[in-house]
Structures are given as structure tokens and as C-alpha cells.
Amino acid sequence: MLAKGVALLDEDGGLLNDWSCHDDGKTAERPKPSVRVLAKDLSWELNRRNEVQVVVENDGTVAVDGFEVLYYYRDAQGDVADPEYYDTTFAKASHVAAGGDLYYISFMYKNVVLNPGERNAFGNGAKFALHNSDWGDGFNANDDPSHHGLGRDFAVADSIVVLDRNGNLLYGGVPQPRFADSVVVKNVSESRVTRVGDVVYVEIDAEGYYTLEIENAVGAPQAKLFEGKWGEGTHMVVIPADKLKQGGYLVLRNGNVILNWQIFK
Known part of the structure; x- marks a missing residue:
């Protein structure tokens, strides 16, 4: 007996058996990769140093082909020394300034497949x-955004970020930089930017010089959508299709004032 769940075709493409196929009219969706981070701090002197171990676990149903782990820390005065790396197996380690007082340590697993x-x-x-x-007591590990909730035993750490190899956000929350007086962050709960598909509507309440750009999950500019003078009212901007990546941010500025941060989901 022929299976009805399998289509059997002749050489001309004609159906030879009774084929039972359910079609709900929806486009088939590929499972999305999913990970989580487990971390702990082995240091007994959090006022002098931290010693963090970070593990990424694939808790999804598909393989993750290449990824990057980001641990964020703050250093407003430039007191923190370069990181000491104790174990970087299969990873390229680096540390990067992410704007303002914010820095991150990166572990890039470019050629690692995590099943x-x-x-x-x-x-x-x-x-x-x-x-x-200076190894002084002024250090405080708990000031680091990515240190939130860490203890001496492994625990889920959603304050540590994981990106895929293309820079899309897989896990965690990206902290916002704190800037010096030269840059002001306004109340970002005042929504001035509305996105509908690939179109952005920007509400401007006063004439001025504005910049609308896309930044990636670590705050680096990726594309400038608009820079120039806008008058009061609603303005429309189209986002290029290749810039609509999950985990990126739309950032609206008026001079040195950040008016809005909005993440792509």
C-alpha cells in the first residue's frame, strides 16, 4: 500500500498515488536559533576585581553557526585596566569602546557551530x-551592566549579550551608554519614531537639525537614513531592506541630544 503522506510522481510529473497534504495557506517558517547564557563570578574581592566565566548554551532546535558573546562594563574615568583573558578556547577575544562610559569584552566564535x-x-x-x-579598592564589579545577578554559582545571565555572526541579537539586553555633558539623552519614553514595515514616521515638534540613523546592538552606526533640517510636523523615511536586521536600533538625534532609541524586533 502506498503512503498517502508521500507524493509519487511519474517521469512527466503526474501524480501516481492518492496524496494527502494539509495546506493552511501560510508560508513555512524556519525555526529560529535560540541560546541562553550561564555565568558566574569566582572573585572573592568584588571591590578590587571580578573573575567571570561565561558559557553559551544552545537551547533551541537548530544549530547556531558562528556567534559573538559581549560582556558590558563601565569605565567613566578610564581607571579599568585591559581585561585579563584566562580561557578563550575557539574564540577571538577583544575589548571595545561602545560610546560614553560603556565598553564591552567580545568573544567571537566565528567558525564554531553550536548544535x-x-x-x-x-x-x-x-x-x-x-x-x-592600580588594583585599588575603587573597583566595583556590580557597576558592570553585564554583572547583574552574578554570583559564585552558574546562573542564567540575560545581561550578557549574544549576537549571531551577522550582528543580529540572539540573547540578552544591550545597555545604553552614559555620556559626558556634551551629549544629552532625553526622555526616550517620549515616542517620536514610529516604524511601519520599512517606513519610519518621525514626529518633530520644533524646527532644527536632525539625524536619523541605524546602529547595531553594540552602538556602532550602520547606516544614516537622514541628516539635515526638519520643520515641525511628521516626516517619512524609507529604510533600505538590507538594513532591517533584528537587534539593530533606530536612533534619532537633534544636534547632540539623543531623542529616541528603538530596537528592531
């Missing part, structure tokens, strides 16, 4: 330490 249920580097992940250059 469902697997953890990076055989479950050991990456390990590093931060401290002030």
Missing part, C-alpha cells in the same frame, strides 16, 4: 578578569 543542547568550548565557555590599573 542544540551543546555548550561552547566543551562547556567551559570563556573566562576573564577586570580590575583597576
Whole structure:
């Protein structure tokens, strides 16, 4: 007996058997990659240093082909020394200024495939330490946005960020930089930007010089959508299709004032 769930065709493409196929009219969707981060801090002197171990686990149903782990920390006065890396198996480690007082440590696993249920580097992940250059007591590990909730035992750490190899956000929340007096962040709850598909509507309440740009999950500019003078009213801008990536931000500025941050979801 022929299976009705399988279509059997002749050489001309004609159907040879009874084929039962359910079609709900919807486009088939590929499962999205999903990960989580487990982390702990082994240091006994959080007022002098941290010693963080970060492990990425694939908790989804599809493989993750290449990814980057970001640990954010703050250094307003430039006191923090370069990170000490204790374990970077399979990863390229670096540290980057993300704007204002915000920095991040990056572990790039460019050629690593993480299958469902697997953890990076055989479950050991990456390990590093931060401290002030003078090893003084002024260091506070709890000031780091990515240190939130960390203890001496592994725990889920959604304050640590994971990007896919294209820079799209897979996991975690990206903190906002704190700037010096030269840059002001206005109340971002005042929504001035509305996105409908690839069209952005910007509400302007006063004539001035404005910039609308796309930044990636770590605050680096990716594309400038508009720069120039806008008058009071609603203005429309079209986003190029290749810039509509999950995890990016729309950022509206008026001079040195950031008026709006909005993440692509």
C-alpha cells in the first residue's frame, strides 16, 4: 500500500498515488536559533576585581553557526585596566569602546557551530578578569551592566549579550551608554519614531537639525537614513531592506541630544 503522506510522481510529473497534504495557506517558517547564557563570578574581592566565566548554551532546535558573546562594563574615568583573558578556547577575544562610559569584552566564535543542547568550548565557555590599573579598592564589579545577578554559582545571565555572526541579537539586553555633558539623552519614553514595515514616521515638534540613523546592538552606526533640517510636523523615511536586521536600533538625534532609541524586533 502506498503512503498517502508521500507524493509519487511519474517521469512527466503526474501524480501516481492518492496524496494527502494539509495546506493552511501560510508560508513555512524556519525555526529560529535560540541560546541562553550561564555565568558566574569566582572573585572573592568584588571591590578590587571580578573573575567571570561565561558559557553559551544552545537551547533551541537548530544549530547556531558562528556567534559573538559581549560582556558590558563601565569605565567613566578610564581607571579599568585591559581585561585579563584566562580561557578563550575557539574564540577571538577583544575589548571595545561602545560610546560614553560603556565598553564591552567580545568573544567571537566565528567558525564554531553550536548544535542544540551543546555548550561552547566543551562547556567551559570563556573566562576573564577586570580590575583597576592600580588594583585599588575603587573597583566595583556590580557597576558592570553585564554583572547583574552574578554570583559564585552558574546562573542564567540575560545581561550578557549574544549576537549571531551577522550582528543580529540572539540573547540578552544591550545597555545604553552614559555620556559626558556634551551629549544629552532625553526622555526616550517620549515616542517620536514610529516604524511601519520599512517606513519610519518621525514626529518633530520644533524646527532644527536632525539625524536619523541605524546602529547595531553594540552602538556602532550602520547606516544614516537622514541628516539635515526638519520643520515641525511628521516626516517619512524609507529604510533600505538590507538594513532591517533584528537587534539593530533606530536612533534619532537633534544636534547632540539623543531623542529616541528603538530596537528592531
